[in-house]
Every structure is written in C-alpha cells, then in structure tokens.
Amino acid sequence: MKNMRKLRIGLAGVMTTPFRGDKEGNFQEDWQALSKLANSLGFELKTIKEGIYNQDQANNAARELQNWGADFILLQNSSFAAGQFIYPFADTKIRLGLWAVTEGKPTSEGGLPLNSFTGLNLYNSLLKTFRTDYNLPVKWFFGRPGQPLFDQRLRVTVQALHAVINLQNSRIGLIGGVASGFDNLIVDPRNLKRKIGAEVIILDFDTLLKEAQAIKDQTAIQTTAEGFIRVNTQFDKRMVPQLEKLSRLEIAYQHAADNFGLDAVAVSCWPRYQSDYGVAVCSLMGQLNSTGLIAACEGDVPSAAGMLALHYMSSGDVVTLMDLVTVDENDDSVLLWHCGPTSPILADNKGTRMQSLWLFDQDQKPPTGLHNDLVLKPGEATVMGFTPDFEQLLVLDGEIDNQKPSYVGSRGWYRNLRVGAEPASVPDVVQTLMNSGYQHHYPLAYGNLMPAAMEMAGWLGIKPIKKQTYTDYLIQ
CATH class of the missing domain: 3.40.275.10 (L-fucose Isomerase; Chain A, domain 2)
Incomplete structure (x- = not known):
C-alpha cells in the first residue's frame, strides 16, 4: 500500500496597472490565508508571490508551478489583466481554477477598483470558445478565503482531486x-x-x-x-x-x-x-x-x-x-x-x-x-x-x-x-x-x-x- 499523497495546489495572481485597487495587498492577504487553509484541508501550496503584470512573468510562473509538480493551479484575477496571460497556464495541461475577488467598497474617487470578475469571465470564455484545443474542465471561485462561497468550493475541489491524484497509478x-x-x-x-x-x-x-x-x-x-x-x-x-x-x-x-x-x-x-x-x-x-x-x-x-x-x-x-x-x-x-x-x-x-x-x-x-x-x-x-x-x-x-x-x-x-x-x-x-x-x-x-x-x-x-x-x- 502506498501512502496517500497530498494534493499540490499552485497559486498565482494576474494584475494590471490601470485598476488602482489594492491588488498587491489583497493578493498577499489571500495567499497567507490560503496557507492556513492548506493546513486545515490537507494540501500543499506553492505561491508565486509577485504579481504578474507581463507576458514573461506569466510564462515564468506557469513554468515554475509545472516544474514544482502542481496538480491544480489556482489563478487569481487580482485585477483585470491581459487575456493572453492565461495561455501559458492552459498550456501546462494542469487542472485550472479561475478566481475572482470582491471589489470592496467604492472609494471617493468612484472608479472600479479591480474589475476582477470581468477578468475571470474573459479567461473562462477564452478557454471554452477561442482555445478549441483546450478540452479540460475549469472551475470558478469567487470571494476571499474565509467566505463560504470560496471556502466550500475549495474544500470540495480538494476532496475530489485528492481522490483523482491518488487513484492515479493505484x-x-x-x-x-x-x-x-x-x-x-x-x-x-x-x-x-x-x-x-x-x-x-x-x-x-x-x-x-x-x-x-x-x-x-x-x-x-x-x-x-x-x-x-x-x-x-x-x-x-x-x-x-x-x-x-x-x-x-x-x-x-x-x-x-x-x-x-x-x-x-x-x-x-x-x-x-x-x-x-x-x-x-x-x-x-x-x-x-x-x-x-x-x-x-x-x-x-x-x-x-x-x-x-x-x-x-x-x-x-x-x-x-x-x-x-x-x-x-x-x-x-x-x-x-x-x-x-x-x-x-x-x-x-x-x-x-x-x-x-x-x-x-x-x-x-x-x-x-x-x-x-x-x-x-x-x-x-x-x-x-x-x-x-x-x-x-x-x-x-x-x-x-x-x-x-x-x-x-x-x-x-x-x-x-x-x-x-x-x-x-x-x-x-x-x-x-x-x-x-x-x-x-x-x-x-x-x-x-x-x-x-x-x-x-x-x-x-x-x-x-x-x-x-x-x-x-x-x-x-
């Protein structure tokens, strides 16, 4: 009998400069909170801690998570970001979760802080309609760690993929x-x-x-x-x-x-x-x-x-x-x-x-x-x-x-x-x-x-x- 292996989840956050919400600060808080969830739910976590603002960073992050042996990549739209950033992650053929976060309260400036959900919407549609060679499922996530819609969806994914990866080669x-x-x-x-x-x-x-x-x-x-x-x-x-x-x-x-x-x-x-x-x-x-x-x-x-x-x-x-x-x-x-x-x-x-x-x-x-x-x-x-x-x-x-x-x-x-x-x-x-x-x-x-x-x-x-x-x- 082999010992059960823990699920390996890779995390990265994509961003863009024009949206001026605290995307860097939010992402840091989120990956630290996710580290605590990793202990309670029983998975390993590797985080690309620097925000991804350009194509080279996206390419390097996808390659690093692939080399680490990620079973699942959780890609946070920390804000809206360029559509092409999703492609290197899709090319890994590692199972993907796309994560949008809440916008927070409107500021005195009144501008949309992050436009995160639109970024998730864009990436999901690109994978399902434009990248016709991509035939893997994608799971969406929304909110922040500690919120039921995020935590429960992640808990189910961890349970399911824990079975999937351990059935492999059993x-x-x-x-x-x-x-x-x-x-x-x-x-x-x-x-x-x-x-x-x-x-x-x-x-x-x-x-x-x-x-x-x-x-x-x-x-x-x-x-x-x-x-x-x-x-x-x-x-x-x-x-x-x-x-x-x-x-x-x-x-x-x-x-x-x-x-x-x-x-x-x-x-x-x-x-x-x-x-x-x-x-x-x-x-x-x-x-x-x-x-x-x-x-x-x-x-x-x-x-x-x-x-x-x-x-x-x-x-x-x-x-x-x-x-x-x-x-x-x-x-x-x-x-x-x-x-x-x-x-x-x-x-x-x-x-x-x-x-x-x-x-x-x-x-x-x-x-x-x-x-x-x-x-x-x-x-x-x-x-x-x-x-x-x-x-x-x-x-x-x-x-x-x-x-x-x-x-x-x-x-x-x-x-x-x-x-x-x-x-x-x-x-x-x-x-x-x-x-x-x-x-x-x-x-x-x-x-x-x-x-x-x-x-x-x-x-x-x-x-x-x-x-x-x-x-x-x-x-x-």
Missing part, C-alpha cells in the same frame, strides 16, 4: 477472479487505466491460500487474531479455528499488498474459501478495510475502485460495500445489507457480533464463519460506485437509520435519499437503478461526499447517473 489486486455468475462485474483493465489511472493485478487464489496455510509464526497469528476482536466485538469462542484461518489469510493478504504494491483487493469470497478451506471470509473483509487495505467482495473491481475513491475523499476513513436488498415505500427508505463484511469501526454503539455465517451453516456439519453481524452507526453517508466500463458513476447520498429492525448481517436502513444531488423517492431510486443497469454493489462511506464525488466525475470525464423519475409504465 493497484487493485483481483484474487480468484470474479465470483461465479457475476459476469456483469468483469472489467476490461484498459478502461480502468484510461479513465481513472488504476491497474488490475491478477493474483492466484491457490498461491495465496497455500501461503496462508504455511505460516508458522504463531505469535503473528495470535496478534492478528486479537486485532479482529479488539473493537467493540462479541466473539463466538466456538469459532476459534475459523478465526485462526482468517488470521492466516490476513497475514497473507497484507504480504501480497506489500509485495505487489496493492492499494485495494477484490476478492472472490465464495465458494472456494468454503469448499477449499472450510471458512467464510466476511470478517476478513471487514478487518482489511479497518487496516486501510480496501477490500471488495466477490471479485468486484469497480467497487474496489469506488471504495478506494471514497477512502481518499474522506482522507482515509474506513469504507464498506453493501447490497441494496429491499425498499420500504411507507417511510421512503431502502435497506443496505451484506453478509457481514463491514468493519466493526462502522458499527453503532451495540457493537459487532463476530460469529458463524448462517448462510453456510448446515445440519450435521460444523458451522462456517466468520461474519460481522452489526448495525451501521447513524449519520450522513454517501454511496458512490463506478460502472464496470468506468464511463458512469452512481452517487447516492442520505442518512443511516440504526433504529429500524432488519436482518442478520452488516446492515442499515438508508433514508432522505438523493441521486446525483437531486431528492429522490424510493420509486425514483429503483427506477434509476433498473433503467441505468447499475450493478448490485454499493460502496459506502460516512459523510456528505456527494459534492466531491460529483466533482471527481467532472475532472475524470465520467458521467454521473441521473435520477429518473418513477413512472408506472415501461420506458426504454
């Missing part, structure tokens, strides 16, 4: 292939690389299983087993042999992650673990996610990528993968549930029951485990998943309800739903899922990450799935 290990019958989860690795910059590493199921079985370090196995039950977990002690097997598998998976530089794994979690090793690996999936190695069930590479993106957007929060198993029109909620692969870190205050997986328990046979029986803690949460061709993105957000009864497994009712920022009833949600053909897995993270997910889609050139309003007749 590696997802596919262990054992896609689960039998889930052909809609099969991906073309070229699409994954082209759209988000990640790659798939194929790992052999038998090799990893043999490595797990061959581990002789009992201290490491015991320490790993203790990690499974450390967080508010009730453990069925009859399942000690199964816990040892999961501990061996976790050690083998972590070794593979280190050896192959994996950021995530997509595991074909059935039926071979049950038939070849006599164990269900649901609790293993939860434990891997607890440690920061993103783990998706059933060989689902698109969901592993979605979970990884949510993990990066939330600066390393634990994520999980759910099914949407039923709906309730009476209170406009849907039930998110899975066999039990969710980390105990995401459980409500009743904690986790780590026990045999009822799905595989049979009369006259030893119980098969382990899975995490838990209810998700209440709070805002965001579902975000790539389609297998990585051309579309489902973004669904709402609130987890931990009071309404449900079924054994990892679960929580999900209400107050929105699809792609639009409020959606349960029939709307079902209509959207069915008509879009979206697959049956739902990566989930806590927090309102919908704006960041939507912006990430914009930077990556991926289309968010739009809400479809319910009708009682078929629409093709």
Whole structure:
C-alpha cells in the first residue's frame, strides 16, 4: 500500500496597472490565508508571490508551478489583466481554477477598483470558445478565503482531486477472479487505466491460500487474531479455528499488498474459501478495510475502485460495500445489507457480533464463519460506485437509520435519499437503478461526499447517473 499523497495546489495572481485597487495587498492577504487553509484541508501550496503584470512573468510562473509538480493551479484575477496571460497556464495541461475577488467598497474617487470578475469571465470564455484545443474542465471561485462561497468550493475541489491524484497509478489486486455468475462485474483493465489511472493485478487464489496455510509464526497469528476482536466485538469462542484461518489469510493478504504494491483487493469470497478451506471470509473483509487495505467482495473491481475513491475523499476513513436488498415505500427508505463484511469501526454503539455465517451453516456439519453481524452507526453517508466500463458513476447520498429492525448481517436502513444531488423517492431510486443497469454493489462511506464525488466525475470525464423519475409504465 502506498501512502496517500497530498494534493499540490499552485497559486498565482494576474494584475494590471490601470485598476488602482489594492491588488498587491489583497493578493498577499489571500495567499497567507490560503496557507492556513492548506493546513486545515490537507494540501500543499506553492505561491508565486509577485504579481504578474507581463507576458514573461506569466510564462515564468506557469513554468515554475509545472516544474514544482502542481496538480491544480489556482489563478487569481487580482485585477483585470491581459487575456493572453492565461495561455501559458492552459498550456501546462494542469487542472485550472479561475478566481475572482470582491471589489470592496467604492472609494471617493468612484472608479472600479479591480474589475476582477470581468477578468475571470474573459479567461473562462477564452478557454471554452477561442482555445478549441483546450478540452479540460475549469472551475470558478469567487470571494476571499474565509467566505463560504470560496471556502466550500475549495474544500470540495480538494476532496475530489485528492481522490483523482491518488487513484492515479493505484493497484487493485483481483484474487480468484470474479465470483461465479457475476459476469456483469468483469472489467476490461484498459478502461480502468484510461479513465481513472488504476491497474488490475491478477493474483492466484491457490498461491495465496497455500501461503496462508504455511505460516508458522504463531505469535503473528495470535496478534492478528486479537486485532479482529479488539473493537467493540462479541466473539463466538466456538469459532476459534475459523478465526485462526482468517488470521492466516490476513497475514497473507497484507504480504501480497506489500509485495505487489496493492492499494485495494477484490476478492472472490465464495465458494472456494468454503469448499477449499472450510471458512467464510466476511470478517476478513471487514478487518482489511479497518487496516486501510480496501477490500471488495466477490471479485468486484469497480467497487474496489469506488471504495478506494471514497477512502481518499474522506482522507482515509474506513469504507464498506453493501447490497441494496429491499425498499420500504411507507417511510421512503431502502435497506443496505451484506453478509457481514463491514468493519466493526462502522458499527453503532451495540457493537459487532463476530460469529458463524448462517448462510453456510448446515445440519450435521460444523458451522462456517466468520461474519460481522452489526448495525451501521447513524449519520450522513454517501454511496458512490463506478460502472464496470468506468464511463458512469452512481452517487447516492442520505442518512443511516440504526433504529429500524432488519436482518442478520452488516446492515442499515438508508433514508432522505438523493441521486446525483437531486431528492429522490424510493420509486425514483429503483427506477434509476433498473433503467441505468447499475450493478448490485454499493460502496459506502460516512459523510456528505456527494459534492466531491460529483466533482471527481467532472475532472475524470465520467458521467454521473441521473435520477429518473418513477413512472408506472415501461420506458426504454
């Protein structure tokens, strides 16, 4: 696993002499305030501290930010400035934000102090209409640091681009292939690389299983087993042999992650673990996610990528993968549930029951485990998943309800739903899922990450799935 890299933002300010507002003083105040935001939002900042008044200065500033390795250039129209100053920044092909500032109070002279917004308007139009070779998105900003319109827009951009840059060159290990019958989860690795910059590493199921079985370090196995039950977990002690097997598998998976530089794994979690090793690996999936190695069930590479993106957007929060198993029109909620692969870190205050997986328990046979029986803690949460061709993105957000009864497994009712920022009833949600053909897995993270997910889609050139309003007749 590689460490998450911070986003690098370059800042420069363009100016012109005829506008006599305090453009130099304002820019200095703004970059100093932005330095404080860099600490709180978690990005690196490099500032061209001298105002840009001529073409040579614009060329040099763009080159300096490019050489530094900027991921995003924030160009402030500290005042109106020459149109051609934008071109060297565009030529870097680094993502751009165009920033206009407030004019301030009129002076006794009465002249327009900065004409900043007009400069932003000019640059944006030049890039979108005149420079037909420039095909990247551009984001606008307005105001001063400390003002909501500026701060919130920057916060969303930092979250989105933090995911974008860390997805680039990430590696997802596919262990054992896609689960039998889930052909809609099969991906073309070229699409994954082209759209988000990640790659798939194929790992052999038998090799990893043999490595797990061959581990002789009992201290490491015991320490790993203790990690499974450390967080508010009730453990069925009859399942000690199964816990040892999961501990061996976790050690083998972590070794593979280190050896192959994996950021995530997509595991074909059935039926071979049950038939070849006599164990269900649901609790293993939860434990891997607890440690920061993103783990998706059933060989689902698109969901592993979605979970990884949510993990990066939330600066390393634990994520999980759910099914949407039923709906309730009476209170406009849907039930998110899975066999039990969710980390105990995401459980409500009743904690986790780590026990045999009822799905595989049979009369006259030893119980098969382990899975995490838990209810998700209440709070805002965001579902975000790539389609297998990585051309579309489902973004669904709402609130987890931990009071309404449900079924054994990892679960929580999900209400107050929105699809792609639009409020959606349960029939709307079902209509959207069915008509879009979206697959049956739902990566989930806590927090309102919908704006960041939507912006990430914009930077990556991926289309968010739009809400479809319910009708009682078929629409093709």
